[in-house]
Amino acid sequence: MLRDLFAKKRKYAQIPSEHIKQDVPEGIMTKCKKCKKIMYTKELNKNLKVCLNCGHHHQMTAKERIDSLVDKGTFVEYDKHMLSENPLSFPDYVEKLEKDRASTNLNEAIVTGEGKIDGMKMVIAVMDAHFRMGSMGSVVGEKITRAIEKAMELQVPFIIFTASGGARMQEGVLSLMQMAKTSSALKMFSDQGGLIISVMTHPTTGGVSASFASLGDYNFAEPGALIGFAGRRIIEQTIREDLPEDFQTAEFLLKHGQLDAVISRHDLKDKLINILDIHVTGGEIEW
Missing domain, CATH: 3.90.226.10 (2-enoyl-CoA Hydratase; Chain A, domain 1)
Structure with missing residues (x-):
């Protein structure tokens, strides 16, 4: 029974598979290097790569x-x-x-x-x-x-x-x-x-x-x-x-x-x- 209990814990603690990671498009979000705010890369690029929150120039x-x-x-x-x-x-x-x-x-x-x-x-x-x-x-x-x-x-x-x-x-x-x-x-x-x-x-x-x-x-x-x-x-x-x-x-x-x-x-x-x-x-x- 204890073996089954630990097995269930391992099951729920599994690291997301590579397949799941690949479902999230890379580059869609960007974190500002100064204020650490996360924003859409598309919006950042539209703003001439100037942070929409703090004005940091990327x-x-x-x-x-x-x-x-x-x-x-x-x-x-x-x-x-x-x-x-x-x-x-x-x-x-x-x-x-x-x-x-x-x-x-x-x-x-x-x-x-x-x-x-x-x-x-x-x-x-x-x-x-x-x-x-x-x-x-x-x-x-x-x-x-x-x-x-x-x-x-x-x-x-x-x-x-x-x-x-x-x-x-x-x-x-x-x-x-x-x-x-x-x-x-x-x-x-x-x-x-x-x-x-x-x-x-x-x-x-x-x-x-x-x-x-x-x-x-x-x-x-x-x-x-x-x-x-x-x-x-x-x-x-x-x-x-x-x-x-x-x-x-x-x-x-x-x-x-x-x-x-x-x-x-x-x-x-x-x-x-x-x-x-x-x-x-x-x-x-x-x-």
Whole structure:
């Protein structure tokens, strides 16, 4: 009898079968990383991936970003088929690149191209943190440089959205040299009167924050974005002091004069249109 009793308990305590788990569609719900509220993914996407409860800005893909800003049917991508190699023969690097290409449908951590925003032509570069954490390798630096040169040729503004963990260690100094290359290209573009708009999204760190991300005529950021060079713990261990709670956030940088504005994703397109209108058609600023 005792054996039967325990058998019944085991029966009612069974873990749901794989068949039952598969009946619930994956991706239909999303939990906010900040407030932990669960919401329909479809509703979150409609809201530009901004939490409906707390306003937390979830990461967007490069395609989502471009679709949300660029006039429909006007975007023409540059250098889509440019691929990274393995110059240092770093173990498993090629396999990791192939895995990210398969999971993101991207060939690299950035998408560049030209298009129009409210009818005004510009060149845009959008980093995607879903590919190798948006790390900057040779191809990322080369694509950005080519995009800047194209903006120079077309004499149109250059807009870049950054999202990166920094330089890609698997490419060593070839990755680090992209800081100088992209910065030089931006300097030449600026000297010719080109307009540069940088929008830093979460996260913008390492060599990316220390180069092209911070060189805009306008430097903006999304709310709550992590922006900095070295990691928080490294800095605290070096200076032997505790840092403020909001250290390296977009709001902290704005407070200390390192940003021009922190702009919600819902307002960003209107702000970009306003700035482009000023510089392209001579309109008036509206803040």
